[in-house]
Amino acid sequence: MLRKIAVSDLTLGMYIHEFCRPRINDPFWTSHVERELRDEAVLRQIQASTREVWIDTRLGKSPAEQSSILASGPTTACDSESDSDTSPASMEQELARARLICGRAKAAVMTMFSDARMGRSMNTEDVDLLVEEISTSVMRHPHALISLSRLKTSDEYTYMHSVAVCALMVALARQMNLDEEQVREAGVAGLMHDVGKMMIPNTILNKPDRLTFDEFEAMKHHPQAGLEILQGCQQVTHAVMDVCLHHHEKVDGSGYPHGLKGEQISQLARMGAICDVYDAVTSDRPYKKGWDAARSVREMASWKGHFDEKIFQHFVKTVGIYPVGALVRLKSERLGIVIEQGEKSLLHPKVKLFMSAKTRIPFTPEVINLACAQEQDAIVKFELAEDWGMHNVDEMWAGCPAG
Numbered sequence: 449m450l451r452k453i454a455v456s457d458l459t460l461g462m463y464i465h466e467f468c469r470p471r472i473n474d475p476f477w478t479s480h481v482e483r484e485l486r487d488e489a490v491l492r493q494i495q496a497s498t499r500e501v502w503i504d505t506r507l508g509k510s511p512a513e514q515s516s517i518l519a520s521g522p523t524t525a526c527d528s529e530s531d532s533d534t535s536p537a538s539m540e541q542e543l544a545r546a547r548l549i550c551g552r553a554k555a556a557v558m559t560m561f562s563d564a565r566m567g568r569s570m571n572t573e574d575v576d577l578l579v580e581e582i583s584t585s586v587m588r589h590p591h592a593l594i595s596l597s598r599l600k601t602s603d604e605y606t607y608m609h610s611v612a613v614c615a616l617m618v619a620l621a622r623q624m625n626l627d628e629e630q631v632r633e634a635g636v637a638g639l640m641h642d643v644g645k646m647m648i649p650n651t652i653l654n655k656p657d658r659l660t661f662d663e664f665e666a667m668k669h670h671p672q673a674g675l676e677i678l679q680g681c682q683q684v685t686h687a688v689m690d691v692c693l694h695h696h697e698k699v700d701g702s703g704y705p706h707g708l709k710g711e712q713i714s715q716l717a718r719m720g721a722i723c724d725v726y727d728a729v730t731s732d733r734p735y736k737k738g739w740d741a742a743r744s745v746r747e748m749a750s751w752k753g754h755f756d757e758k759i760f761q762h763f764v765k766t767v768g769i770y771p772v773g774a775l776v777r778l779k780s781e782r783l784g785i786v787i788e789q790g791e792k793s794l795l796h797p798k799v800k801l802f803m804s805a806k807t808r809i810p811f812t813p814e815v816i817n818l819a820c821a822q823e824q825d826a827i828v829k830f831e832l833a834e835d836w837g838m839h840n841v842d843e844m845w846a847g848c849p850a851g
Contacts, residue, residue, distance in 0.1 A: 450558045452502050453511055455495045460485055463508025465562060468500035478650060482565070484508050504562065534587045539772075539788045539798075542585060542592035549581050550597060553611040554604065557639065561607065564677050565646040572683050579635035582611070583618045590619055591789055595772040598730050598741065599842050606645055606653070609727055614638035616723035616766070623766045624719075624759070634716060637691035640684065641720055644674025644692065656734035668704050671696060687716050695720035700753030710756075718756040722748070722763050725755075740841075741771030742830045769794040773845055775831045775838070781805045783831060787845045790819040799827070800844060808836070813844075 450465055463484050467477055476493070484507070485491060494501065503511075537545075556578055560570045585593045597612035617638035621631040645653060648670050652663045659667060674692040678684045694717040697703035699710050703721075713721075725748060731738045739747065745764060748755065770776060774786045776799060784799035796819035803810045816823055833841045 450502055450504055450555055450562065451511065452500055455499060455501055457511050458485065458491060458494065458501055458503070459509060460488065460491060461509040462511075463504045463506075464501060465504045465558070466502040467494075467498055468502065481650075482562075502558070534584055537588040537592075539589055539592055542589035543596060545588075546585055546593035546596045549585055549593060550608070550611060553578055553582065553614070553639075554607050557607045557610050561610075561643060561646050564643055570643075570677065570681055572681050575636055575639060575683070576632070579614060579618070579632055579639060582615050583631060583635055586615060586619045586622065590622075590766070591768070591772050594619055594767065595741075595845070598727070598738075598773070600731055605731060605733065606642065609731065610639050610642055612727040612731075613641060613720070613723045616727060617719060619766045620719055620723060620759075620763055624762050630716075633685060633687050634719060636684075637688045637716055637720055638723060640674070640678060640688055641692050641695050641724060642670065642674065643677050644670035644672065646677075647673035654734065658735055668696075671705055687714065690714050691717045691720040693717075695724050697721065698754050699756050702753065713756075715759070718759050719763075722755050722760055726763070726767070740774060740830075740833070741767065742774040745769070745771065765794065768797065770797045770827060772797075773842060775833050775836075775841055776827045777805050777829050777831050779826045779828050782825075783836070784816075785841060785844045787815065790817075793819055795827075797827075802844065803836075 452468065461484065464481055466481055480490060480494070485494075505511075556574055560572065560575075563570045582593060594612070594615045597608060597615055600608035600612070614635050615638070617634040618631055621634040626634065648667055652659065652666055655663065671693045675689055678689045678692055691714070693705070694708060694713055697706065697708045697713045697717060698721070699713065699718070701707050701709035726744055729739050729744045729747070730741055745767065749760065749764075768786075768789045770786045770789075772786055772788065776784055776786060778784060778799070778801070781804065782801045783803040783805050784801040786797045787800045788798040790796040790798070796817075798815060798817050798819075800813050800815050801811075802813045816825065818826060833839070
């Protein structure tokens, strides 16, 4: 089992899975992952240089104290009951539950993907339960977990990307009115679509610069590698394998690995292509800062021949024309952050106002609902956080910084 522990609890004999720090091309950090810790000097250097580390208790010693932090977070009967409740919830209420779900999901994905990298058969018994938890969260509030999963740190990207794409696939499938079995299959496909990246060398996967031609050619092997991994899992359906293999295909035939066109690409794979790219471009990577959600939708809409246009229209309705976290200017010359989608109109979300656009003077935050008939204000344009010197936009709606 994977556990995140404080480095003060790290001891010789433990098996290090991952360091909780940004990845850099330093041989020290790359040479001590996925191996047992045996050197006292290495232990001291780790403890002096970072605060937390992921260990695998199946391959090495477990923490001596029971108080070590479980990667999945504490699970109680109360948690389980609330996570199965499908009653509608406010954004604020669902964010609290979504944080726990994201923690459990990330730990489960890390374990499965680690098994794949080590050549072990993946244990997919908990996948359906995981997808059900995510799906139920989306039912309670369609934007909480999706928005929260964007706030990933670069060192957890591969795992949280899978969780985010799962949530996006579930929400998109529901928006398209697919039946419950198709919704479940869409979620499983989202969770498993990038498992083949575990077969790509870390030097390529975590490179802080753009890939060379040869490196990109190696990266393009991950769909086939993922298919081969999933073929060894009895519970994985053909449709899920197809998304894993074809989520990089484009409707104009310029994608890979097979250059499929239009409806030669399955509906689920066409959905996966959109969800995969959206989460990728909204996430911070070692080589570039992620776009905000609003810019991502606008940019993706301009990529003619890349996505299925009808499915993309459904996707825009899923995430919103003004996605949660978007910085906007209103007709009243006030700046605000979109904190919740309008229930009946994509053009009228809830906005947390906090600054005068004319004077740049902050004021006590105020939430307005643009869908209310009495509300005369309206959004006139998107703004870029960097143009206003803002670095805490995500904290303003999520209540916590990324990671």
